[in-house]
Amino acid sequence: MFSVIFEQYNYAVVIILMMTGLYVVFASRNLIKKLVGLSIFQTSVFLLYITIGKVAGGQPPIIVDSHGGEHAALEPVLVAAAGGEKAAGYAAGHSEVLYSNPLPHVLILTAIVVGVATLAIGLSLVVRIREVYGTIEEDGIDILDYRYNLEGVED
Amino acid sequence: MEILSLFPAWLLEQGPAFVIVLPLLMGAITAILPSRTLAWWTALVVTLLCTVTAFALLLQVYSEGASLYTMGGWDPPHGISLVIDALSAPVLFLIAAMAVVTVIYAMPATIAEVEPKKRAPFYAAFLLCFAGLMGMVVTGDAFNVFVFLEVSSISTYALVAMGAARDRRALTAAYNYLIMGSIGATFFVIGLGFMFMETGTLNMADMSRILADLDGGSRVAKVGFGFIIIGLGLKLAMFPLHTWLPGAYAYAPTKVTVFLASTATKAALYLLLRFTFTVFDPSFDYVAVVLKYILIGVGVVGMVFASLQAIFQTDARRTLAYSSVAQVGYMLLGVGLATAAGIAAGYLHLLNHAIIKGGLFLAMGAFWYRFGITRIQDFSGLSKTMPWTMGAFMLSGLSLIGVPFTAGFVSKVNLTIAAADKGWWWAVGVIVVTSVLAIIYIGRILLAAYFGSPPLIDGQPAKKNEAPLMMLIPMWFLAVLSIAVGSNILGLGDDFVMASERAAALLTGQGG
Numbered sequence: 001m002f003s004v005i006f007e008q009y010n011y012a013v014v015i016i017l018m019m020t021g022l023y024v025v026f027a028s029r030n031l032i033k034k035l036v037g038l039s040i041f042q043t044s045v046f047l048l049y050i051t052i053g054k055v056a057g058g059q060p061p062i063i064v065d066s067h068g069g070e071h072a073a074l075e076p077v078l079v080a081a082a083g084g085e086k087a088a089g090y091a092a093g094h095s096e097v098l099y100s101n102p103l104p105h106v107l108i109l110t111a112i113v114v115g116v117a118t119l120a121i122g123l124s125l126v127v128r129i130r131e132v133y134g135t136i137e138e139d140g141i142d143i144l145d146y147r148y149n150l151e152g153v154e155d
Numbered sequence: 156m157e158i159l160s161l162f163p164a165w166l167l168e169q170g171p172a173f174v175i176v177l178p179l180l181m182g183a184i185t186a187i188l189p190s191r192t193l194a195w196w197t198a199l200v201v202t203l204l205c206t207v208t209a210f211a212l213l214l215q216v217y218s219e220g221a222s223l224y225t226m227g228g229w230d231p232p233h234g235i236s237l238v239i240d241a242l243s244a245p246v247l248f249l250i251a252a253m254a255v256v257t258v259i260y261a262m263p264a265t266i267a268e269v270e271p272k273k274r275a276p277f278y279a280a281f282l283l284c285f286a287g288l289m290g291m292v293v294t295g296d297a298f299n300v301f302v303f304l305e306v307s308s309i310s311t312y313a314l315v316a317m318g319a320a321r322d323r324r325a326l327t328a329a330y331n332y333l334i335m336g337s338i339g340a341t342f343f344v345i346g347l348g349f350m351f352m353e354t355g356t357l358n359m360a361d362m363s364r365i366l367a368d369l370d371g372g373s374r375v376a377k378v379g380f381g382f383i384i385i386g387l388g389l390k391l392a393m394f395p396l397h398t399w400l401p402g403a404y405a406y407a408p409t410k411v412t413v414f415l416a417s418t419a420t421k422a423a424l425y426l427l428l429r430f431t432f433t434v435f436d437p438s439f440d441y442v443a444v445v446l447k448y449i450l451i452g453v454g455v456v457g458m459v460f461a462s463l464q465a466i467f468q469t470d471a472r473r474t475l476a477y478s479s480v481a482q483v484g485y486m487l488l489g490v491g492l493a494t495a496a497g498i499a500a501g502y503l504h505l506l507n508h509a510i511i512k513g514g515l516f517l518a519m520g521a522f523w524y525r526f527g528i529t530r531i532q533d534f535s536g537l538s539k540t541m542p543w544t545m546g547a548f549m550l551s552g553l554s555l556i557g558v559p560f561t562a563g564f565v566s567k568v569n570l571t572i573a574a575a576d577k578g579w580w581w582a583v584g585v586i587v588v589t590s591v592l593a594i595i596y597i598g599r600i601l602l603a604a605y606f607g608s609p610p611l612i613d614g615q616p617a618k619k620n621e622a623p624l625m626m627l628i629p630m631w632f633l634a635v636l637s638i639a640v641g642s643n644i645l646g647l648g649d650d651f652v653m654a655s656e657r658a659a660a661l662l663t664g665q666g667g
């Protein structure tokens with residue numbers, strides 16, 4: 001059982017972060033803490049995508065200058081070092097060098113921007129809620145809203 | 156078709172990109188415009204142009220078939236493609252047309268509901284939300300869906316929060332929507348990650364082809380499908396995931412409520428159809444199970460419970476919001492039947508409900524505009540003080556119940572026939588029971604308005620105080636439209652049925 005966790009260490013971390021984040025969102029009654037939970041939850045997804053993009057033995061996806069230069073000599077060594085039939089087949093069929101998949105990284109750049117925007121809007125909402133209600137605890141807000149429903153006056 | 160030749164060729168060619176880029180660009184510009192009148196005109200012109208383009212694309216789909224637009228000339232599966240077909244074109248046109256209706260209405264409504272210095276940013280956020288929804292519908296790239304989903308969602312959180320000038324609960328409603336919406340979008344993107352692991356592509360058509368080759372794929376694809384359904388379920392207010400909706404609808408500025416009720420959940424439902432039937436396929440056993448047990452299960456339970464909750468609300472806007480959750484149940488029931496007739500009925504109800512609920516919420520906004528009321532007990536005698544507004548509300552309300560010769564009747568009858576065709580008589584029973592519940596919750600409002608007497612102000616009954624013309628025109632347009640669809644005036648009813656049948660034919664693989 002432990003060997004599975006160690007072999008797939010990244011996925012284990014992703015699951016732990018994901019569940020921690022989601023738990024904090026639902027269990028916490030403080031508006032800021034909920035947003036922290038949400039951010040952890042979203043970050044776990046970034047990690048999941050980055051993990052998907054990793055190819056065993058893959059190079060960073062940067063085109064190296066193959067006309068001379070010190071990198072040229074290194075390439076065949078790296079492909080061989082990558083090992084495994086799949087990797088060798090991939091290298092032979094498509095490219096001289098085995099690269100990690102760059103696409104998930106690009107996707108996650110977008111997702112990070114989305115996460116930042118969500119957090120910014122969320123925090124500014126909390127600021128406004130603090131100004132209007134005078135509290136950022138959900139229990140307090142619920143009491144104020146309940147009183148407002150009964151009496152129709154803000155206090 | 157000769158109408159089609161009236162549109163310039165570039166509009167048809169570049170239309171799919173145009174409807175996203177224009178509102179996105181103008182949204183950014185509107186944010187820095189100095190005057191709110193200028194912002195309003197910008198929003199109006201942009202939405203009108205998009206409506207014209209969407210209409211041209213709709214006609215093009217029906218005369219020449221589906222079209223594929225490659226963004227920047229990069230061919231799929233590597234580039235992002237935009238797809239206009241019988242499924243996406245009607246929803247695209249619906250969103251654009253509803254945007255125009257709500258922008259016209261917004262002129263008087265935002266003056267009453269939004270703080271002065273926030274009115275230009277209000278239109279900017281609206282245009283961004285609009286661009287996001289249009290993007291969600293036209294894009295053929297799965298990750299692009301997520302990006303547009305978030306563009307529309309994030310601007311919606313801001314829009315809902317702007318209702319705080321009217322009712323401070325808008326802030327907590329926006330916050331709750333933000334939490335639930337972000338969880339939904341994140342679930343969706345987790346699902347996409349799994350689908351990328353399984354298929355190695357993000358293009359929907361490519362993904363669909365690879366999945367079919369893999370015969371549904373491994374456990375990774377199943378988990379991905381689950382995440383995608385939950386994520387979209389949160390966005391479309393599928394029954395147990397609907398908790399964000401009543402607050403957001405009740406406290407947002409009216410224009411936002413109308414736009415959300417008639418387009419946002421509809422775009423999410425469109426995505427559900429797109430993913431379940433074209434990316435995945437009901438022939439995969441796990442998809443069939445989700446359709447038959449999950450979607451129908453939550454659809455039916457949602458119809459009953461949300462209708463019951465609607466009956467016990469004191470706030471009329473919350474009543475309508477819970478009714479929206481119930482109506483989503485009807486659509487899910489149609490989708491879950493997974494027959495051509497069922498999907499067509501669900502799709503038709505999607506279009507009709509947008510018109511009906513839009514009309515109802517527009518009238519709600521007018522009541523608040525004149526008298527500052529949202530509670531049902533305050534509606535007493537509104538038929539005498541605001542006869543025209545109440546008249547539009549009544550027509551749309553009858554349509555929601557499903558009285559014959561209204562739009563609601565057509566889609567409910569089609570749904571009933573589809574369920575009966577499959578031999579699901581219990582589903583027919585549920586449709587009838589929930590329609591009776593709809594009579595109760597709409598009836599409560601109508602009873603108070605038509606049989607109550609106007610409240611006394613300084614010892615005198617309240618005087619007649621009709622809503623301004625710019626509010627009356629949009630709400631009567633929608634009310635009359637729902638009657639026209641129901642009674643097949645100008646062949647509109649046939650057009651709607653034809654659109655839904657073509658969409659269903661596309662999804663069930665009988666040609667588009």
